[in-house]
Amino acid sequence: MRARPTALLVDLDGVLRRWDPEVPARVEAAHDLPVGALEKTAMDWSRLLPVITGVVSHAEWMAGVAEALEAPEAVAEWQEYCGDVDPDMLEFVRDARAAGIPVAIATNATDQLDAELDALGLIGEVDAVVNSSEVGAHKPTKEFFAAACQALRRTPSQVLLVDDSDRFVRGARVIGLSAYRWNGPADLPYLRAALGLT
Template sequence: MSRERATALLVDFDGVLRRWDPAVAAGVERAYGLTEGVLGEIAMSWGLLQPVLTGRVNHAEWMASVAAALAPSVGEQQAQAAVDEWQRYRGEVDPQVLTFVREVRASGVPVGLATNATDVLDADLAALGLEGELDAVVNSSVVGVHKPATEYFQAACEALHTPPSRVLLVDDDDRVIAGARVAGLSAHRWSGPGDLRYLRAALAPNG
């Protein structure tokens, strides 16, 4: 059974529209005598990450908890300095994905950002020059639930004023893809800019 053509698009932020250079964190870790990979390992540990993604703590509190976890190995002052330097880097926009988003919007298809994020998301979007580039921004820390929860996708579809059956999600996380499909959306597992040709065809009027 063929699906209805998507009339709205949701794109993930980290790993799709925004990319991160791992050399930045590695350089900070070397400079402060930290184990390679430890900043991301602590920050992404679910016990610290889940509360900030659902808005129960703010970004500053999350980073303070990362610094506290590092302090026993390098001291409080060094740990805080390392976290502060790491956080000054806010990633980079993938220019090919941004071009695609602009094309889709110009064709009359609304595009929303679907992201598990913190309360600094709006500041990040501004810093990266993305203000005005999206029709909706669906931030888990504002919604109060995170991907891949069905409630998150319901909120995202409502933000686009489009039923789930007509929304296409692009994300780089298999669990999110599965959750979106359970919620009734179409979903494409992002593997890189090589996917754009397929996505353009999927969103074309006769796609």
């Protein structure tokens, strides 16, 4: 039997933060861009990797997206939206911390992450933030997860990751973390039980 986790890692995008797909769709329509062009261009791996490992800044990343699309106004408008907090996951995070379980956000992000967390009202809601652009390594590398465990002052076997990416869940398990693939708030009773929260 595996010991019950004593610390929690939560992914930001797709878990603690939700994105409304209608927002970029409206921007694209207003600026005559193809559907999905903003995300597709921004998430191109050759463009994404440098910014989530701290090689380039968020501003440089977005400048590259704007140049590629020839649509700086659309990109600027898109960037005004920073998503919404999932209230059910936030309640779970608060309950875990109230029970003495440290919680960290573990995310592939840019140097703008602190400003985004502030805008979302998440400053002070977790014990640590593990940002790939500060670590210099991204999920699901062992270097990233080692930094996350260090931030929580736990060994991998003591940590539970909740993430919406199968690849990141598998990567965490390879180095010894417990990891659960997030599908939505219906998963919370299981996760509460896994941490011993009643």
